[in-house]
Amino acid sequence: xxxxxxSVSPDWFKHKRADKNLIVNxxxxxxMIGFPVLILVAIVIYPTIWMGYHAFQxxxxxxxxxxxxxxxxxxxxxxxxxxxxxxDSVGRLIQYLIFGACLEVLLGTILALTLFELVKxxxxxxxxxxxxxxxxxxxxxxVATLWKFLLQAYNGAVNHLLIKIGILGPMxxxxxxxxxxxxxxxxxxxxWQWTALPLLIVYSGRVSLPPAIYEAxxxxxxxxxxxxxxxxxxxxxxxxxxxxxxxxxxAYKFVDKVYVMTSGGPAQSSELPVFIAFQKGIREVEIxxxxxxxxxxxxxxxxxxxxxxxxxxxxxxxxxxx
Amino acid sequence: xxxxxxxxxxxxFLSFLAIWLVxxxxxxxxxxxxxxxxxxxxxxxxxxFWPETMRPxxxxxxxxxxxxxxxxxxxxxxSIANTLxxxxxxxxxxxxxxxxxxxxxxxxxxxxxxxxxxxxPVAVIIPMFFLFDATPWGTDSYFSLITLYLVFNLPLxxxxxxxxxxxAPRELEEAAYLDGFTPLQTFFKVTLPLVFPGMVSVAMLCWxxxxxxxxxxxxxxxxxxxxxxxxxxxxxxGSQTLWNLVMAFSMVAMLPPVLLFxxxxxxxVRGLSLGVVKG
Numbered sequence: 147x148x149x150x151x152x153s154v155s156p157d158w159f160k161h162k163r164a165d166k167n168l169i170v171n172x173x174x175x176x177x178m179i180g181f182p183v184l185i186l187v188a189i190v191i192y193p194t195i196w197m198g199y200h201a202f203q204x205x206x207x208x209x210x211x212x213x214x215x216x217x218x219x220x221x222x223x224x225x226x227x228x229x230x231x232x233x234d235s236v237g238r239l240i241q242y243l244i245f246g247a248c249l250e251v252l253l254g255t256i257l258a259l260t261l262f263e264l265v266k267x268x269x270x271x272x273x274x275x276x277x278x279x280x281x282x283x284x285x286x287x288x289v290a291t292l293w294k295f296l297l298q299a300y301n302g303a304v305n306h307l308l309i310k311i312g313i314l315g316p317m318x319x320x321x322x323x324x325x326x327x328x329x330x331x332x333x334x335x336x337x338w339q340w341t342a343l344p345l346l347i348v349y350s351g352r353v354s355l356p357p358a359i360y361e362a363x364x365x366x367x368x369x370x371x372x373x374x375x376x377x378x379x380x381x382x383x384x385x386x387x388x389x390x391x392x393x394x395x396x397a398y399k400f401v402d403k404v405y406v407m408t409s410g411g412p413a414q415s416s417e418l419p420v421f422i423a424f425q426k427g428i429r430e431v432e433i434x435x436x437x438x439x440x441x442x443x444x445x446x447x448x449x450x451x452x453x454x455x456x457x458x459x460x461x462x463x464x465x466x467x468x
Numbered sequence: 469x470x471x472x473x474x475x476x477x478x479x480x481f482l483s484f485l486a487i488w489l490v491x492x493x494x495x496x497x498x499x500x501x502x503x504x505x506x507x508x509x510x511x512x513x514x515x516x517f518w519p520e521t522m523r524p525x526x527x528x529x530x531x532x533x534x535x536x537x538x539x540x541x542x543x544x545x546x547s548i549a550n551t552l553x554x555x556x557x558x559x560x561x562x563x564x565x566x567x568x569x570x571x572x573x574x575x576x577x578x579x580x581x582x583x584x585x586x587x588x589p590v591a592v593i594i595p596m597f598f599l600f601d602a603t604p605w606g607t608d609s610y611f612s613l614i615t616l617y618l619v620f621n622l623p624l625x626x627x628x629x630x631x632x633x634x635x636a637p638r639e640l641e642e643a644a645y646l647d648g649f650t651p652l653q654t655f656f657k658v659t660l661p662l663v664f665p666g667m668v669s670v671a672m673l674c675w676x677x678x679x680x681x682x683x684x685x686x687x688x689x690x691x692x693x694x695x696x697x698x699x700x701x702x703x704x705x706g707s708q709t710l711w712n713l714v715m716a717f718s719m720v721a722m723l724p725p726v727l728l729f730x731x732x733x734x735x736x737v738r739g740l741s742l743g744v745v746k747g
Contacts, residue, residue: 170651175568179577182561182622189619190584193595210598257488260481274485276730278492283729285680287697288718292499295711303498303515338492343740350737350745370474388744399588402682420590427594428687440591451586455579461744462631 194444197437207431215434222438232439235419238329239398242418246333246340247397251390253337254344259378261345262352263370275349282342290406293335297322325415328408332416335403340396344389351385352378384461391454398447419443503527503715510711526716536717539699543721546610546685546695547678550617554674555667557618558625563655565626566633567641578630582742585623592619593687600688608692616684621674624739628673631743632666633659669735676725696721 201222205215226232257278265271281289296303299319308314322331355378363373401420404410410417410425417425420443427436498517502510506523509516530536565578596616600607636659644654660667682697690698696717703714729736737745 170568172568175564178560178564179569182557182581182626183577185557185618186581186584186622189596189615190587190592193592193599196595197591253488256481257485260485264478264482264485274489276733277489279729279733280496280726281492283676283725284722285682285697285725287680287682287700288722291700291714292495292718295502295714296495296498301511301513301515303517306515307494338495341488346733346737347741347745350741354746385741385745388741392740392742395586399590401590405683405686420588423590424593424687427590428597433594436594437591440588440594443588444591447587448583451583454586455583458582458742458744459575459579465744 197440197444199437200433201437201441203434205433205437207433210431210433218434222434223442225435226438226442231414231417231422232419234414235417235422238416239418242329242333242336242400243394243397245330246336246400247390247393250337250341250393251344251386254341254346254389255348255382255386257341258345258349258352259374262349263374275346279342279346281339282346284339286339286402287406289335289339290403293331293338294323294407297331299323323408323412325412328412328416332403332407335407336397336400340393343393344386347389347392348382348386351382355381384464388458388461391458395447395451395454398450499715499718502711503719505712507710507712523712526712527720529713530717530720535694535702536696536699539694539696540721542610542693543679543695546613546617546693547675549610549614550621550678551671551675553614554618554621554625555671557622558629558670559667561626562629562631563633563659565630567638578627581623582627583623585620585627589619589683592616593684597688606692607688608690610693612688613685613693613695616688617678617681619684620681621677624677625670625674628666628670628739628743629663631738632663632670635666636662665735666738668732669739672728672732672736673739676728679725 200215202217202219203209203215204218204221209215261271261274261278265274297305299305299321302322304322305314305319308320309316309318314320321327359377360373363377368376399420400418401424404416404418404421408416410421419439423436423439423443426432426439430436501517501519503526504522504524505516505519506521509520561581565574569577593616596612597607600609600612603611605611640658640662641654644658645651649657680697681695685695685698689695700714700717703710703717
């Protein structure tokens with residue numbers, strides 16, 4: 147609901163308040179919002195503060211058990227920031243964000259527009275759309291297990307398919323999950339699964355554009371390429387940006403396929419920052435260090451999310467005015 | 469641009485679409501045929517691209533195995549309970565945010581709630597592990613999973629319900645008040661029917677996310693409660709994996725979200741884009 151509409155239409159809520167005859171007791175809305183907020187405070191804010199506290203303690207499993215951790219200042223942060231394992235994983239994360247999230251949005255946009263503009267039959271479009279978007283609905287654990295099976299070096303389906311096509315010789319094998327390729331394989335699997343999201347969003351956005359403006363462009367004799375550049379892409383700009391934001395934030399916390407497919411290995415070659423934080427906290431129970439990791443990840447996410455949400459709000463507001 | 473180049477570009481894009489379609493379908497096709505093969509055929513040096521011997525018993529094997537069945541039921545319990553809870557709380561908060569708490573406070577509360585969905589859960593899970601460990605139910609319980617899945621589903625449900633309630637015309641509610649409806653009557657008889665399709669889409673999305681969830685389930689549970697993603701590794705013993713059963717089990721487990729998507733995709737687009745695409 148837009149601000150403009152509010153100021154124009156009579157506001158029954160305010161009107162009744164003026165009469166001292168409230169429709170709803172003003173406490174009730176705060177109760178309605180209070181329960182969910184309290185739950186989120188308990189399951190998100192409390193843990194975050196807990197981690198913030200332990201980031202400055204030398205907590206590990208034994209110390210947590212006997213409750214005798216002590217304050218060590220910024221030492222955990224220093225350990226984390228001077229750790230090569232951390233910086234290597236940051237490099238991998240950047241690689242993954244570029245070739246995962248960005249590529250997904252690019253491919254999704256191209257595929258969605260190709261599907262809409264160049265496939266003429268309505269039925270064919272719907273069927274192709276459903277098939278292309280299917281991977282997104284699959285549980286990530288199943289996707290990861292399936293690809294681990296397909297990418298096996300010796301009798302995996304992918305290598306044998308490449309042999310059949312003639313890209314590989316009959317005795318050649320690509321070790322998809324060894325140290326050199328594991329992160330690329332993970333990225334490929336993620337692209338396989340999540341190109342569907344930008345595709346679906348952009349396709350639906352394109353469907354909802356009014357046909358009238360395209361009629362006008364046709365009358366003016368604009369070529370299809372011109373229409374795409376001057377009309378479709380500018381109109382879909384915001385929708386594409388939102389799709390990118392959603393993918394980017396999911397990719398930033400990407401960890402489930404790493405667990406199933408490679409467990410960060412071999413030789414730590416596919417570890418991402420979030421994965422290391424989990425390993426530190428859950429497997430090694432170095433709570434203090436894990437907390438410092440988590441807080442660094444958290445702080446970066448906070449900056450990104452604040453920017454993204456501002457943009458999302460702007461887009462939603464602009465829509466209601468349109 | 470002359471028409472020959474134009475046509476060439478079209479064919480280029482169409483063939484890219486075709487290649488991508490094959491790339492998308494092939495793994496799913498291979499999963500399906502693997503679920504019908506006997507183990508010996510899967511472990512042979514050269515994989516077959518169509519089963520030489522059909523073995524549909526893989527599927528009956530899944531349903532005869534109590535562990536597999538229990539994991540599917542556990543997944544159902546956790547995902548349905550979490551969806552209902554998210555939907556109920558999300559509807560309450562979404563309505564309050566759309567109608568009563570507006571302006572600066574309302575917008576910031578809404579943004580804060582949504583931001584919870586985007587945060588990496590890494591800061592949440594370690595403290596929650598110790599917190600649930602201290603409760604009488606322990607970490608390995610329905611309670612812990614149903615609660616933890618609220619981390620991502622409650623913000624989504626609240627935000628989307630807020631967007632749907634804002635779309636529902638306020639004038640209808642106004643008219644109902646003037647006709648003497650109480651707030652509760654107005655809510656149930658006027659507002660709720662208006663946002664019902666939206667509620668369906670929120671429920672579907674929350675359910676799919678809860679059903680598919682792996683990370684929390686893997687770290688928190690595994691013995692008393694075992695959802696299906698956590699059950700998959702149990703088809704492996706030593707170095708031997710019964711891939712035919714893994715694939716058959718996966719086919720069964722992924723069928724519900726896929727069917728939901730095929731029939732209700734129109735309702736889901738809005739939710740998946742956080743309310744931006746009208747769909």
